Amino acid sequence: MSVYNELRLEKKLCDAVIRVENVEFYVHKIILCNCSPFFQVLFTRWSTPDCLVFDVPNVSADMMKLFIEFAYTECVPVTLENVQELFIAADRYNVTGIVQACSDLLEKQLTPQNCIGIMKFTDIYYTPELKNKAFLFALNHFEEVAATSEEFMQLSAQELSQIIGDDRLNVKQEKMVFRAILSWISYAAGERREYISLLLPKVRLALMNLENFIECVSNNPLVKESEDCKSILLRTLKAMLDLQTMSFFDSIYYHPLARPRMPSAIMLAFGGWRGRVPTDAIQAYDVRADRWVNVTSNMEGPRAYHCTVFLEGSVYCVGGFDRVERLSSVHRFDLVLRTWQKVAEMHVRRCFVTVTVMDGFIYAMGGYDGEDRHNTVERYQPRANQWTLIAPMHEQRSDASSTSLHGKVYICGGFNGNESLSTAECYDPESNQWTLIASMGSGRSGVGVVAYADHVFAVGGFDGTSRLSTAEAYNPETDTWHAVPSMLSSRSNFGIALIDDRLFVVGGFNDSSTFRAVECFDVEADEWSDARDLETSCSALSCCVVYGLPNLAEYASPHHSVQISEAEEREVE
Known part of the structure; x- marks a missing residue:
């Protein structure tokens, strides 16, 4: 590849010119075809055989320069400063090698404060592996995420329900999950109060001790005001009794209020x-x-x-x-x-x-x-x-x-x-x-x-x-x-x-x-x-x-x- 790159830099044997923002890049078609399916289609279907100059829209010259250098060297300088723009551009033009390099950097930079943002980013720019890793990071660091992340407060009720309902959620005590729900609701209490009956069943309430359950949950005004929550409280008390009387048969794991979380x-x-x-x-x-x-x-x-x-x-x-x-x-x-x-x-x-x-x-x-x-x-x-x-x-x-x-x-x-x-x-x-x-x-x-x-x-x-x-x-x-x-x-x-x-x-x-x-x-x-x-x-x-x-x-x-x-x-x- 070093030989091809030298030829490119010397503009020798090049059979195409990529033009972006009036900047011209001399390239070899076959090398770019190997980098991305976009270039293969551009050179074979969207142009005539005698076409030499190709205008590429919706990308900056700086990004195209990185695309071309990656095609010839298989290296790309991904930094915290350029990772988002580079990721978006690479995703648009299907340069999978750069997408992977950006994903690798983002994975290394995951923190309790940004993991939800990265997870939402992958909803727009489909990267299932990175999405899964960001989701698992949020599960593994849930208590810190709920306590310190502004992005946590921006979750939808359905997104929060998915997180707190997951068996892999890493919490030592279920009361921490309930407190996280209350914090999320209080952030926009007027429009979120109605979601208490959706979120409460995701808490493994029967795993709380009775004192915490009564003090923190059953006496909470939000819970008391919800008719739907009353049946949840009754089912919780029944499950607690089953556990305390050693009625701990395997099927208790199917009970959503009593099933233990996966350990970390x-x-x-x-x-x-x-x-x-x-x-x-x-x-x-x-x-x-x-x-x-x-x-x-x-x-x-x-x-x-x-x-x-x-x-x-x-x-x-x-x-x-x-x-x-x-x-x-x-x-x-x-x-x-x-x-x-x-x-x-x-x-x-x-x-x-x-x-x-x-x-x-x-x-x-x-x-x-x-x-x-x-x-x-x-x-x-x-x-x-x-x-x-x-x-x-x-x-x-x-x-x-x-x-x-x-x-x-x-x-x-x-x-x-x-x-x-x-x-x-x-x-x-x-x-x-x-x-x-x-x-x-x-x-x-x-x-x-x-x-x-x-x-x-x-x-x-x-x-x-x-x-x-x-x-x-x-x-x-x-x-x-x-x-x-x-x-x-x-x-x-x-x-x-x-x-x-x-x-x-x-x-x-x-x-x-x-x-x-x-x-x-x-x-x-x-x-x-x-x-x-x-x-x-x-x-x-x-x-x-x-x-x-x-x-x-x-x-x-x-x-x-x-x-x-x-x-x-x-x-x-």
Whole structure:
């Protein structure tokens, strides 16, 4: 193509002249035909064979210059300043390559403030892929969109209904959807009041707690004034009763007032110790439905005392114990294909290993090989499929736990062969050095560690005498630990993960046996609460959170996005 472009610039072998706003561009017909069907029709149907000069209307000379340069170079300088004009012109003349380049830029520039505008733009200039991405962006960032976007207030009632009725709407509490409706109505109350009965059924009212429902919804003047809303309130109360009395059969998902939203992320629990043997089971937790789902793709053999992390769309399962030997092996689980692939092994066997992700690397720390507890650390680069040993820790640690926060790796507790450790340290990749930080208040092996609310939380574990329910948090700015509320149950060797701004602990061992209990901590409420138990008791499992998958729904609890008549709805009730 560079040869053709040189010929064009030198006006050699050109067989056509494109004229726009009295500016002439010498071109080769065949090159422009390859760029857009418009030019093919222009040269073959809308002109005679002897025609040399072609006037093209409704486009600027600057835009035509970009069209022609793209036809010869397959490159186009799309900027925030020219993207709208370029998109419109390229759409009009069917230059699909430029349309795609503009779409790519607009996708990268999506914000809660402009996503609805871009979505409406694609209604005029049909680009289904960009429209879908803008719509999904609005769903995923709905609370911020409703709170900050002027474009949100310009939505039609039908457009708003489509958004808030979608299963994929990302909201933690349904009262936020109701508040968004009220804000939209108040923007033009006189003409929008009548739409409350259209919009209210799109809120999953039965998922609200009764106090919020009565205070926020049933006592709202707009709702009270609408006769149509009264039947919606009655159906909501009936659905709430069904849920509270555990009448939670599958068909409840068809009830538009009670169907949980799709989660934006899923917590996966891998393997673990059940009874006297490790398992290869995978379970998925849907935080919005508060349900566990069995995943059919089992692990590459049973294992316990391993660690899993999510990175670049895949889960990596590192080290552990398969009841026969301590493992150095690492397997990658493709979440879309649901297939396992073995990747490079670590330098040493690591049972009771702890693993975390930072800046695109996987860090594997400490562990036990059957003879020695390790202080060694290695780092995995997925693209190179290579593990590299980095600076060792100050302490030998097996059964520790780790996390990353503000560009540093933190590891806490563990067992050194003699005692449960209260010490903790952090790693700075820039200096390749570990630094001891303030010790925890308790020795903790089999501990759970996670970064949460700009702190490092250390939860539960074994202090050498008993399993702990206590938890504490580390402030990196002050190098101090402080106590936080204790768990409802004491436990060690449990799964731990952060999802939906809550810290979840899953299963574990409680001094006498493995157990099923799951609970979560809300830092704002400063309290622990029960969540849905595992299907079976399990300890020494590993949890991680996955997101951004095209097939995330496959790991969620069943959701039925169907429209049903009022008669069918009454049958469900």
